[in-house]
Amino acid sequence: MVAYPFVGDEVGGSHISAVGLIRALDRSRYEPLVILHRPGKALEAYLTERGLPFLKSPEVAIMSPRHSHGVAGKISRSFEYVRTTARLSAFLSERHVNIVHTNDGQMHATWALAARLSGAKLLWHHRGDPDAFGVNVMAPLLANHIVTVSHYVQPTRPILPVSHKLSVLHSPFNHPTLLPDREDCRREFVREFDLPEETRFVGYVGGLIDRKRPVRFVEVIHAFLQRFPDFPLVGLVFGIPSPDLPNPEPEMRARALELGVQHRIKMMGFRAPVEPCISALDALLVPAINEPFGRTLIEAMLLETPVIATRHGGNIEAIIDDVTGFLVEPEKPEAFVDPLAKLLMNAGEHRHISSAARASALTKYGTEAHVEGVSLLYERIVGRDCRSFGVRTTAT
Template sequence: MSAAERTLEDHVASASRRIVIAFPFVGDKLGGSHISATGLIAGLDKEKFEPLIVVHKQGQVLERFLQERGLSVTLAPEVDILSPLVGRRLIGGFSAALAHLRTTARLVRFLRTHSIDIVHTNDSEMHATWALAARLAGGKLLWHHRADPLAQGVNILAPLLANHIVGVSKFVRPARPLLPIEHKFTVLHSPFDHPGTQLDREACRRNLAEELLLPFNTRFVGYVGNLVERKRPMAFVEAVHAFHRRYPDFALSGVLFGCSPPNKPDLGEMIRTRANELGISNRIHLLGFRTPVAPCMSALDILLVPAVNEPFGRTLIEAMLLGTPVVATNHGGNPEAVDDGTTGYLVEPEKPDAFVAPMARLLLDRPHWDEISKTAMAHALIKYGNKAHIEGISRLYRNLVPSR
């Protein structure tokens, strides 16, 4: 074979090779971004794309979640996991700067060893840790933004280093980017699995009442998500209290499914204390993280979302897909998901009392509850699904690595 023929053969082999995408995660947390990324990874066309899931901490919650879904992980090199706060200290800290250089050098070697074409980062720590390494290794960086539009990383680091930025809603678009991003910012809503069969909602509700040793006529409103300040779990407790002030004889309990993330303040005890102060400790139940979430969500009469600056909460759409009406704050990405009065209700943020009127209408008017439930489910089934998200991200991958 001549040199020209070998060159042509190598070129054809390179052009037909699958695009290799690295998905780095810390591994000690499991939240909406991890669930979304898992749905994407599982749904990618494996004839065109080769995903490599990389974790910094093995044997923890994320790896177990992935293994249950038949997905394997690769251990990242031993490096310092950075954060935006660490990044700010690099200017004044020589030792921190050296640590960052060591981290970047090791990750560059890792990316080149695995022939990574694209690094797809999904949270602030992975953005900060992998962004520079991705570009120095000769790869592309897809920055998936699910947080505050004022976050420093997406306004400073992403415009400099990201080849493309994906936002989960219009709300999260970087508010003060260091460089123009119009040419490289796309909104793609997170993927959602459509439930195969609807659960027996009444059976789910009775099971929850039995677990909590409550009368079977108890109705439930719920909070689903991490117990963090931005999601306002305390406001959920105060909304339940406000409802009971107005309807003291109504058998309603509030249940919180979720827990405080590692290295964050434990809000569970604060929630219990607040419920006790309000005299509704017997009406508030913290049930921790649950999976699968569908039976929990189906047991609820209403999902309350008191969060502020919520980029695009997964729980809103998951509730709609299961037929659970939603009452959410008119803030963040919530208005992009809820059509007020049609597929749910939007209320003024930071005012727990504002939840009472829509809660009462849904709990006391069953035909209206049925109408909201059916309309929201039909809307969610049409608008939100894995297919559109996977096709959108796949298109971005092909645009980033056109030679494939």
């Protein structure tokens, strides 16, 4: 049995990847146990739509990789951690869980020690900051294996050697066989906002968090219009703020007003399915820094929407500059202007880049290879064929 604990508040790239893995697992070899700390929120609906049952976690404090400040806070969190670990260890032991597969910072911090004390193996799936405390301190001590979504996010200063238990596996992606009609998708947004028929769209798709630099997206639109003031360009921002992080939307709106591009920026919120939204774009702009390995970037490539991304983080592993997309200097909105002009004003360049991007993504990123890679890691850390795990029944 393999346990997958989640907070449950939101559905982000890590959740989409993990759910894709869980759904594709060979049920004759593995029994997945999905655990939610907070049912009734976004992730429960996402699981239900995909026919995945879950169990509610015991009532415990969710640990955070962010430390409490002050002596009193640290003492309080220490007591909470002891109680949490004891309850979760018992929960895992009672269900004879063989492997705990954690997928984000809070779940690493909450479940890692409990997994090891219960006798289960711990697969630590790292999708974030390579300098993070957890992957450099907790994972070397507690994880049986660490898998990262890119070479960029491998731990930078682990307190113990980890090369013997470290792998890189890119996230799984479904391959769309029938692509949306790009012109139909574009016209939908032209009609929605009552814009001129010739309007062209570029987009930001992702959570509204500072690391992804949504304010820079606004500045890119301004930089392009400074060079081409009469071009009918509109920027579409798809995404919502994280419940646990500062909301950058007020700053985005204020910056757009300051630069005089408030009418050229449309805040789209969360939209599903996302494929028609991405297909409506002439280009996806990725101004992020420290991006581990963005799902949206690969999804755009698969949908033949060209990507212009910062030369930073995992973006470098996904894009070949001027072949399958464009890489530009981070924190420089004006760096996006030349490649964006190429795509918007040269149909041949757009076709060349988008076709090469899709071909590359189809070759490199698929669910089957990801599932097989994770399955081999499960067998490796347990030390035997996972078919001997047995199959048990779970209920929601």
